Amino acid sequence: MTSTKAPGHATRSSTAPGLVLRILLLGAVLAVTVWIVPVMIGQRQWLWLAVTVLAALGIFVLYSTRRLVPGKYIFPGTFFLVVFLIVPIVLTVGYSFTNFGDAKRGTKDEAIASITSNSVQQTANSRRQALSVGVTGGFTASEDPADYTFFFVDPDDHSVREGSSTQAATAADPDSITVTDGRVSAADGFTILTAKQVNEVYGTLKDVGVETSDTTALRPQGTTQAFEGTKTLRYDAASDTITDSISGAVYSVKKVGTSEYFVDADGNRLPQSWLQGVGAANYVRLFTDSSIGSQFLRAFGWTLVFAAGSVLLTFLVGFALALVLNDERLRGRRIYRSVLLMPYAVPGFISLLVWSNFYNRDYGLINQTLHLHLDWFGDPTLAKAAVLLTNLWMGFPYMFIISTGALQSIPKDVLEAARMDGASRLQATLKVVMPLLLVAVSPLLVASFAFNFNNFNAIELLTGGGPFPADQYTRGATDIIISMVYRAAFGGSGADFGFASAMSVALFVLTGILAAVQFRFTARLEDIS
């Protein structure tokens, strides 16, 4: 056994259990693929179908042979990279060229179906009829509405009518029909469906109208009742218009903004639209909308100040505390250290909400304890200070931990040597400890900057971006880019995924540039060490 554990031997051996295992696993992949592909075709998931087939192919090519060893190691990482990173990016970019959002989620056919079937008006003073549905022969869940015959019993005079989607309602022959408890329970030549069966085929039945006059029809309402009503909006496929049979208005497809709607001659549009490609319209809006474009740069400036300020302040405080508590002459260091870590132990969401109440002008802890009357969240400068202060409280324990760790890893003899050479404590700290420490923590400082650059929670939960100047609704004084983008895309108008995607893409590019700068910066620091 010992000899076979040598790695060189292992990769070349192909033992019977190993082979069996490999065959089993590849078989499992094949089975899953074969099972899933028809399902995906059925659901028209072309993107995921391609991903699945390519993944299965990749697994087979790579793991069925003994060659292609590097590929075997690279494949899993690459696969997850593609599925979880590249595909979402591709989809986001794709959505950024559409109008995807509220009222524009489905297809045009779905919008038309929704418009017309929601236009049925109940006839005034009409009474609900007891409904029974019959089929000739057995129940087959047919999707052809003409296969179903409807029987209606009037609740007042108990008269019975029958009809179907193709045949207007007529009085039924009383001899061929049995009425029990006010509804038709049997009819010659028909099988009467149970309520459960009616529910099963309700998708086919719900839009059936059994005509009672030129304009009105009896329509099912649930599984046991019917009402008399008129469908007022009808779609004409030839002219691609919708006509209102009561007012006579004709709605034709016209563009409102960037999306097509059904619009009448007076410019009134029906609420339902559909998913459409809009080209670069979202990007045009992003860069030309005066309320967004002009505010973007200012938000960017504050974002940099906020991120850099948070890192600097937390590091200074954390480092200073670490330095003090690293002195061996201090007693009870462990207790101090544990206490200082407390803010780190409180969940961020909770401390942000609690702090947000601390800053209340009249009832907040800060003003009440200090007998101040500062309008923390009403004044732009104070609000910025409050945000930085809170972020300092939230972030210094982290800097304290990493500084303490880095300090303890600096060899004592280096410090001793400096002292021997006549350096003061301050000089030794600044000239010897600091550089050594910065080498260790600077990557973490860069990471902390990147985190705060997109620290949505800190802004949204604390100030909500405010205060907003009197005629400014896009950007508040403490809004960083991500919180401003969020409000522009989701704040008022409900979901506007197309525009939000365009913003995400713009932000993605911006973050990419910043990341490149950061990498440069980190690389330069590595040169020092």
Added chain:
Amino acid sequence: MLIRRKSFLALGAVGASAALLAACSSSDSSSSSDSSDAGGSSDGGGDAPKADANADLVIWADEAKATALKAPAEKWGSENGLKVAVQTVANDLQTSFVTADQAGNGPDIVMGAHDWIGNLVQNGAISTVQLPADAKDTTLSVALDAMQYNGQTYGVPYAVETLVLFANKKLTDTPEPKTFEELVEAGKAGGADAVLSLPVGEQGDAYHMEPLYTSAGGYLFGKDSKGQYDSKDVGVGKEGSIAAAEKMKELGKQGVLKTSITGDNAISLFTDGKAAYLISGPWAIADIKTAKIDFTLSAVPGFEGMDKAVPFAGVNGFYAAAHGKNAGNAQTFLSDVAGTADLAKAMFPKNELPPVNKELQKELAVDNPEMAKVAELAEKNADPMPAIPAMAEVWTPLGQAEANIIGGADPKKTMTSAGKQISSKVS
């Protein structure tokens, strides 16, 4: 046993990809829904809610309503041989419902506030319902109005909420002031820390400000000849709204309205005995009773010599999903059960809300007079919140403008700019 590192790697990859494939298969919404959702969360993570596929009727509601509805709905199901599943969707019910309905795995019925209707209709997510002919006799008319959208009825109402005035009898001699001026005077005379607790906050609260806004003549959207809201006629920035803004500035100067009173502390200020009056909704009643405050409840007064204060009415109701698998059973439930007094009575003990059912309202007048009173005030004074999607563009600018005005900004200029902002967003 020779399981080599290589084989482990293969095992891991195959296992993970198999799991992933399985996850992909169950997400049949990837083509239309949010991209990050498509990969894995449907089955593996379980974030996106999904309707119970085996039930004959699936109802989605928030936690309080689902808890109250469960027993009576299941009882109805068993009487009719149907399996009814009442599911709780705790987070973001409206968005979850729209997404799930579009993807075809949503519920058959959803419960929610009536101001969702506009958004649900434009997304094609709900169907019309037909109310029984006697609905007018059994149900408050404010609730029936709220369920109307573009001349159609889209839901069966269940409960109504509106803002009322609570007064702490120990802190004021005038528990039911007739005018707002009387309220201010009595509150100041009573010597409480704050005259009135009305949430404003730094970002404003257009919902709570609506009674004052309407009393001074402000309106949000005008109505067209058919009585439908017209999103092109924006009332913010018009004469009445500016009169309201001037009143707000005045009250801000007097310290009656302040941005430091927020949604977080408004109710507790009243229950701690620091405010003489509170303008809030039925949701505050439980806290006030727990705090053993001797209180009365009345209509929010308007300004002297001006219009009546008209707060929003928010009506909760049942809606039929457009793409539910059991649309037939859903319509049966909505027409036979949802609007009945029996259901309202069965749900009330577990979720106390002012009822829209007149019979239940009458019964409650004895046992729970506050809830009955709120329902009565909603019927008498309140207007249903406009359900048109354009309302989404109103809340933030209007609230913001009102908060700034209370903080001292110029009333006319600020209100006009809010109106411009709203008009630019609604087309």
